[in-house]
Amino acid sequence: MTLEFLPVFLSVADRPCLVVGGGATAQRKLTSLLRAGAAVTLVSPQLTETLTRQAQAGEFRHQPRPFEPTDVRGMKLVIAATDDATVNRQIATLAKAQDIPVNVVDDPDACTFLLPSIIDRAPVIVAVSSGKTSPVLARLLRTRLEALIPAGYGRLADLCGRYRTRVKDRFSDQRDRRHFWDRVLEGAVAERIFAGQVEEAEAAIERELAPGALDHDLGEVYLVGAGPGDPDLLTFRALRLMQQADVVVYDRLVAEPILAMTRRDARRIYVGKERNNHVMRQEEINRMLADLARDGHRVLRLKGGDPFIFGRGGEEIDTLAAEGIPFQVIPGITAASGCAAYAGIPLTHRDYAQSVTFVTGHLKDGSINLNWTQLAQPGQTIVFYMGLVGLPIIVRELIAHGVAPAMPVALVQQGTTHMQRVYTGTLSDILGVVEADPPKPPTLIIVGEVVKLRDKLSWFRTFEDPRQGATTPILAEH
Known part of the structure; x- marks a missing residue:
């Protein structure tokens, strides 16, 4: 299959470019040109508020009138972005007659070039285009690529550019140079850059350049x-x-x-x-x-x-x-955040809990050594990790230190997964709930008034949820 458009990156820095139109679409196109350093002339009797501010700031030359055929003369690139299809076609015809690249919004058949969806990691730019077929698909692909390309790739490219000559001088053999860059771009140097540790990255690349560095990684x-x-x-x-x-x-x-x-x-x-x-x-x-x-x-x-x-x-x-x-x-x-969210239990709430405490309920020598007096204070949510075996001790100690037996409790089994189950009760009856239908580890324990909100805020259902017989996780309807 032949390419309908040749993918290229065109330099327009300080070159005259024309945008016709003053709406939101023209604004987006102009923004891309300005970022590339173009000397833009925009023709339109009316502008958006943003374009008006930019024109007043001198970011581009504004001609406050309708398009005229002479506007195309001398331009290196033209974009037709009016809401009049006839005018846009006229602009395209004039530009093509003068061999000027032209882009017409929402009319790919009139274009000689397309503006792709881009992932901007300057100086690294990734462009995605579906040709004339589906701009929405191109935007979808761009969104997915955004998630896979860290923002630090621009900084990484700058670092590589600074060391390019030194690397070429250091490794005369092309295979050694390729090996070196593979180590840099896929190893500790790149990760330091992604983490924002530029000085550490430079120190790491200096070590890679040292004699014998390739012998041991x-x-x-x-x-x-x-x-x-x-x-x-x-x-x-x-x-x-x-x-x-x-x-x-x-x-x-x-x-x-x-x-x-x-x-x-x-x-x-x-x-x-x-x-x-x-x-x-x-x-x-x-x-x-x-x-x-x-x-x-x-x-x-x-x-x-x-x-x-x-x-x-x-x-x-x-x-x-x-x-x-x-x-x-x-x-x-962390499990407390994830399991509580999937169970529909906010860990803090202005009406119920102004703080949250994470503690381990792991037994040691048959006991749980915690500051029970502190945990019994009102206005808080307590989350116990690894507390299933020690649940009887947790219940006993909280009540003994002043927590009301009617305090709500939730146990979240294998939270956020398709095996999630949520057991609810109070300190006075939760042991009976667990005895009747024992949960499987890992199970998180949440104690606090916020558990009352579960029935109202629960959104995640699985086949294990006794209130709904679905076989896969679905969203609850309220």
């Missing part, structure tokens, strides 16, 4: 929060690093659909922990991460929820920092 560790289970809750950066790492070290709480989004050829190492069943001690995990990175691997440490909220992420990067291993931390949606 020090890897990096990505400590990534996988969220509570729904893959759609991953951050863009998390997804990019998941598909970049060649070793994946993951926990039990990482959902299988999320694990499936990592590189297919990546080595996977399971270090999950269950109650009284630790596959690998924490100290061994810390040591393994450092050793893998030292061997040159890009290591993805994938943890459920957020790695810095009851995830021992701080312990793992403490070892890396002490040994000079590059690392970065990508936060995830």
